């Protein structure tokens with residue numbers, strides 16, 4: 001199967017040639033001369049967007065476990081990149097190394113021109129992160145948390161307040177803003193974390209399972225926010241176990257299994273005629289027969 005390495009957005013195919021108008025084609029008359037056939041001039045292919053995130057051969061071991069094994073991928077400006085894989089495949093470990101939270105054993109990560117591990121401050125200014133197992137300052141209210149995230153990222157107070165209100169409205173959190181974050185549900189924590197990642201309007205958003213436990217209406221709201229952000233030139237990398245969501249949302253995808261990327265490229269190329277879920281199951285080892293669970297059908301009573 002093909003695993004395209006370029007980050008060209010799917011759907012950015014060569015523009016169609018203009019159709020010859022029927023009227024012009026039917027013109028016949030004494031003065032109408034047959035013009036010699038000319039070679040159709042194809043317009044030049046659109047220039048690919050610049051690479052915002054470049055990941056080269058990242059590797060991480062924990063004792064004898066190789067969690068991430070020479071993982072490489074690029075993500076171009078304006079695209080939404082999905083990172084999918086079974087439990088324990090290495091997604092969180094990879095995204096931790098990409099965002100400067102977990103030091104790799106080897107390999108490089110660049111965000112724009114900045115090497116994440118050589119110039120962490122420069123790189124981190126460009127990144128908004130929603131890590132898995134996020135620890136928040138949960139004695140603060142939602143409004144205070146977003147305000148401080150904004151101010152710590154260099155926003156002035158007024159801008160931080162305005163953006164807090166805008167994000168809360170867009171993500172359906174208005175009613176929760178004055179409550180302490182420790183009282184939030186898991187889905188609400190995901191939403192406030194997404195808002196915190198977005199508040200400084202970063203170049204690159206890295207979201208580890210952003211919509212886990214988020215209800216469908218809020219998922220739709222948040223998806224709209226992400227699509228709008230990407231259309232405006234933002235870049236998103238997200239991991240998720242929700243294949244339908246990834247298939248709908250992402251321009252490109254990488255499938256990681258056992259620490260290795262088994263397929264990556266534009267969504268349609270990776271799917272290869274299947275749904276993403278079918279392709280994922282195929283790559284991740286397929287369905288195994290359920291054996292040795294006969295006792296499960298004996299019931300305790």
Ligand SMILES: Nc1ncnc2c1ncn2[C@@H]1O[C@H](COP(=O)(O)OP(=O)(O)OP(=O)(O)O)[C@@H](O)[C@H]1O
Nearest residue numbers: 062065066067085086087088089090091092093094
């Ligand atoms: N701090 C750690 N110490 C030891 N092993 C770890 C540590 N972090 C991750 N691992 C191991 O590395 C491998 C990859 O874990 P990782 O959390 O990256 O997977 P994942 O793809 O995010 O999984 P999930 O979808 O279940 O969240 C697993 O085998 C995991 O047990």
